Amino acid sequence: MTAMLIIGAGEAGIAAAGALREAGHVGRVLVVGEEPHHPYARPPLSKAVLTEDACPVEHIRSAEWLEERGIELWLGACVESVDAAAHSAEIVRGAERCVVPYDKLLIATGAAPRHLPSLDPLGGLVTYLRNWEEAIALRSRLARAQSVVIVGGGVIGLEVASSAIKLGCTVTVIEPAPRLMARALAAGTSEMLLDLHRTAGVYVRLGVGLASAKLVDGYAELTLDDGDRIDADLVVAAIGVVPNDLLASRLGCAVDQGILVDANCATSVADVFAAGDVARLVHPLADEPIRVEAWQHARRHGAHAARAMLGDTSPYAEIPWFWTDQHGVNIQVAGLPGLADSHVERGATTLHLQGDRLIAATTIDNGRDIRPATKMIAAGWSGPVAALTDPSIPLARLAQAPIPA
Amino acid sequence: MSDEWTPVAATGDVSEDQPSVGNVDGAEIAIYKVDGDYFATSNICTHGLARLSDGYLDGFLIECPLHQGLFDIRNGKCAGDPVDVDLASYDVRVVNDTVEVRLRA
Numbered sequence: 001m002t003a004m005l006i007i008g009a010g011e012a013g014i015a016a017a018g019a020l021r022e023a024g025h026v027g028r029v030l031v032v033g034e035e036p037h038h039p040y041a042r043p044p045l046s047k048a049v050l051t052e053d054a055c056p057v058e059h060i061r062s063a064e065w066l067e068e069r070g071i072e073l074w075l076g077a078c079v080e081s082v083d084a085a086a087h088s089a090e091i092v093r094g095a096e097r098c099v100v101p102y103d104k105l106l107i108a109t110g111a112a113p114r115h116l117p118s119l120d121p122l123g124g125l126v127t128y129l130r131n132w133e134e135a136i137a138l139r140s141r142l143a144r145a146q147s148v149v150i151v152g153g154g155v156i157g158l159e160v161a162s163s164a165i166k167l168g169c170t171v172t173v174i175e176p177a178p179r180l181m182a183r184a185l186a187a188g189t190s191e192m193l194l195d196l197h198r199t200a201g202v203y204v205r206l207g208v209g210l211a212s213a214k215l216v217d218g219y220a221e222l223t224l225d226d227g228d229r230i231d232a233d234l235v236v237a238a239i240g241v242v243p244n245d246l247l248a249s250r251l252g253c254a255v256d257q258g259i260l261v262d263a264n265c266a267t268s269v270a271d272v273f274a275a276g277d278v279a280r281l282v283h284p285l286a287d288e289p290i291r292v293e294a295w296q297h298a299r300r301h302g303a304h305a306a307r308a309m310l311g312d313t314s315p316y317a318e319i320p321w322f323w324t325d326q327h328g329v330n331i332q333v334a335g336l337p338g339l340a341d342s343h344v345e346r347g348a349t350t351l352h353l354q355g356d357r358l359i360a361a362t363t364i365d366n367g368r369d370i371r372p373a374t375k376m377i378a379a380g381w382s383g384p385v386a387a388l389t390d391p392s393i394p395l396a397r398l399a400q401a402p403i404p405a
Numbered sequence: 406m407s408d409e410w411t412p413v414a415a416t417g418d419v420s421e422d423q424p425s426v427g428n429v430d431g432a433e434i435a436i437y438k439v440d441g442d443y444f445a446t447s448n449i450c451t452h453g454l455a456r457l458s459d460g461y462l463d464g465f466l467i468e469c470p471l472h473q474g475l476f477d478i479r480n481g482k483c484a485g486d487p488v489d490v491d492l493a494s495y496d497v498r499v500v501n502d503t504v505e506v507r508l509r510a
Contacts, residue, residue, distance in 0.1 A: 041487070296473070299486070323472055325453075330471050367470030368461040394422060396461065 001027035004309060005089060005100060007079050007247070008108035009033025011041070011295060012276025012302030014060045016106050019306035021069040029071045030100065032091060036076040037132055038063060043295050045135040046159035047325055050142060051166050057132065082251040084269050104271050104309040107248050107259060108302055111241035111277040111293065116151060119213050119237055125220045126235045129156055138236070142167050145234040149173075149222055151210055153180040155324050157238035158193070161202050162326040171202045172230055174222075176209035184322070186337040186352055188345075189362050193326070200327045241293060243278040256280065258291045263315030265305035275305035284317050285336050285359055285377070294322040319374045323367075332367050334374045335360030344388050349373070349395070357382040372399035410498065410505040419443065419504060424458040424467065429506060434495060436504055437478045439465060443497045444478040445506045451483075451490035481509075 004020055006013045009031050017029050033039060041058040049055045066073055077093040088101045113128040120126075127138050138160070142148065148164045150157045153175030164171045173180075179190035180197070197204050209225045213235070220232045243258040254260045254268035258280030265273045265281070276298040280289045292301070300318045307314075323332045337343075337360040340352035348366035351373065352359055358381040361373035372395040379399075387398065413427030414436050424435040426448055435448040435458045446467070448457050455471040462468075466475045466484055475485030481494030495506035 295487075321473070325471075330455075365470075366459075367455075367473070368459060368468075370473070371461045371463065371468055396422070 002103035003028040003101060004030070004104050004106070004306075005102035006031045006106045006108060007089070008106075008110055008276070008278075009035070009039045009073065009075065010108060010110050010276065011060060011298035012108035012110070012305070013106070014039050014066075015299040015302035016108060016275060016306040016309075017066070017071045018061065018069065019303035020310070021071065023307055023310050023312075025306075025310055027103070029069075030074065031071060032074045032077045032079055032089075034076070034078055035131060038075070039073075040132060041295070042130075045132065046129060046156050047163060049132075049135045050139050050160065050163040079247060082247065082272075084251045084272060087271065102271075104273065106265075106302075106305050106309065107253075107267070107272065107274040107278060108276045108298075108305075109244035109247065109278050110298075111243045113237065114240045114242050116210075116237045116239055118210055119151065119235060121214050122220045122235055123215065125215070125233065126237055128237050129160065130241070141234050142169060145169050147172075147230075147232045148234045148236065149220070149230055149232040150236045150238060152238035152240065153177070153182075153204065153206070154238060154240060155181055155184060155322075157236065158197065158326055159324060160236050160238060161197060162200070165200050165202055165327070169234075172232070173197065173202055173204045174208065174210055174224065174230075175204070175206050176225075178207045180204070180206070183338065184333060185331075186340060186343055186350065186360075186362060188343060188350060189331065189333075189337075189364075192364065193331070196327050196329055241277070243280075243291065245278055248272070248274060248278070256289075258289075260289060263317070264308040264313060265301065265316065266308065273305045273309055275301040281316065283320075284315075285319070286339065290320075290336070292320045294320060296321050317378065319377050321370065321374065330363075330365050330367060332363045332370050333360065334370050335377045337362060342385075344385055346389060346395070347391055351388050353385070355382070356384070358388075369395045372396040375399040408507065410500075410507045412500075412503045412505050413445070414504045416443075416499055416502045416504055422462075424448075424460075424462060426456070426458045427504075427506070429495070429508070432493070434506065435467070435478075436497075436506070437462060437467065439478070443499065443504050445495035445497050445504075446476065446478055446481045447493040450474060450476075450488065451492060452488045457492075 039060045080090045082089045148169045150173045211223045222230045248259045249255040259274040261279045304316045321334045337352040344351045348364045349369040350362045419425045419438045433448040437444045450469040453471040459470040474488030481492035
């Protein structure tokens with residue numbers, strides 16, 4: 001019987017373990033996670049966990065669910081090294097150190113917040129946000145804070161801004177790029193988002209970076225590139241993540257801003273796979289390999305890796321999708337709007353095209369359009385813009401219609 | 406009372422394209438029509454706070470517009486992540502062109 005070892009107990013790792021059993025794998029399935037907690041969902045950490053008094057932890061799968069499927073879970077355990085030739089991993093678990101043999105290995109180690117050295121002088125006034133402890137600590141500090149500065153106008157920074165305003169803080173967001181969520185959104189959506197934050201009372205400083213930070217009488221004094229100064233009693237650093245790809249790199253996997261994988265989640269090393277935030281994958285929508293930092297992708301990519309570990313060779317082609325909730329507004333994006341060269345408005349939905357091909361859709365409080373748009377993107381819909389702009393034709397109907405020649 | 410039938414909509418007002426909204430004892434419900442048959446569930450997603458009537462109906466599955474959770478409209482059961490609490494579902498009958506519902510025990 002073959003043994004499957006999964007490193008990482010986040011969405012991708014747990015989805016992979018479940019998918020292995022669903023596909024009929026009867027050998028060992030061992031998931032090793034570094035955090036001491038039972039695997040939990042991260043989307044609420046920047047939202048409800050910050051704003052609600054006692055938001056319960058949301059488990060990805062219950063302990064019973066895993067047990068019923070014979071999935072072993074080692075928590076608080078660290079994989080020190082992997083010997084790819086010998087097909088074994090050295091794992092430290094409490095005081096115990098053991099060597100675990102495997103037939104196939106999945107690396108689903110996720111990503112970690114990017115460190116911002118210029119904030120180091122502020123010591124404990126700086127918070128990063130990725131895990132449960134950080135979210136709980138941030139919650140209690142937001143409850144006491146008056147002036148919060150968030151460095152980074154990406155999705156995490158902006159969700160924290162939205163939560164902090166709700167809690168009555170004075171909030172400033174500093175973003176060196178000329179617009180918000182520039183990597184993930186089309187320019188028009190960034191503009192709408194800027195308006196949304198400013199209307200809610202968030203001070204947004206675009207196109208200006210942080211020059212320096214120092215502690216003055218227990219407060220943070222931040223100096224911006226343009227010489228402006230902002231005082232804060234709490235600073236949140238949210239400038240993106242870096243993939244946790246060191247272990248993979250050490251065991252010999254090709255790594256370039258993430259573990260490089262093919263459409264079957266295979267790395268450059270035999271019997272070693274990677275999935276989720278840590279993997280940089282080939283995708284039919286993009287010419288270059290991409291990393292997708294999103295909840296649904298992690299689950300689907302993890303499950304796909306599991307099937308690939310069992311020999312399935314169908315390529316991964318799921319359309320990336322994410323949502324964000326800010327100031328009570330729900331924004332969803334399917335596909336990759338950053339690759340579009342034109343945009344078509346359909347009420348609260350924007351469709352993004354590359355030439356005449358539909359490659360992405362953005363909805364503002366209009367999630368019902370996401371599924372039909374996703375179908376159209378996956379099917380490679382292309383055609384005249386006029387076919388998309390008629391609001392009297394529901395997108396669902398366009399999605400069902402044959403693709404125009 | 407919940408063991409009684411409550412009229413919630415005229416049959417002509419419920420379209421196959423999009424769920425309608427009704428009210429039973431102060432609870433908002435969604436009324437669906439698929440291939441001429443009517444179904445009813447609570448209209449509020451059990452995950453985020455969202456109206457399923459704003460969602461996407463695909464066969465017997467309603468998708469929440471916020472986070473894409475799926476429910477089976479025939480019984481309110483969860484049918485796709487991230488939801489894990491079933492919806493209240495209702496028995497449905499049509500009396501003289503009026504859709505009536507009753508909370509399912």
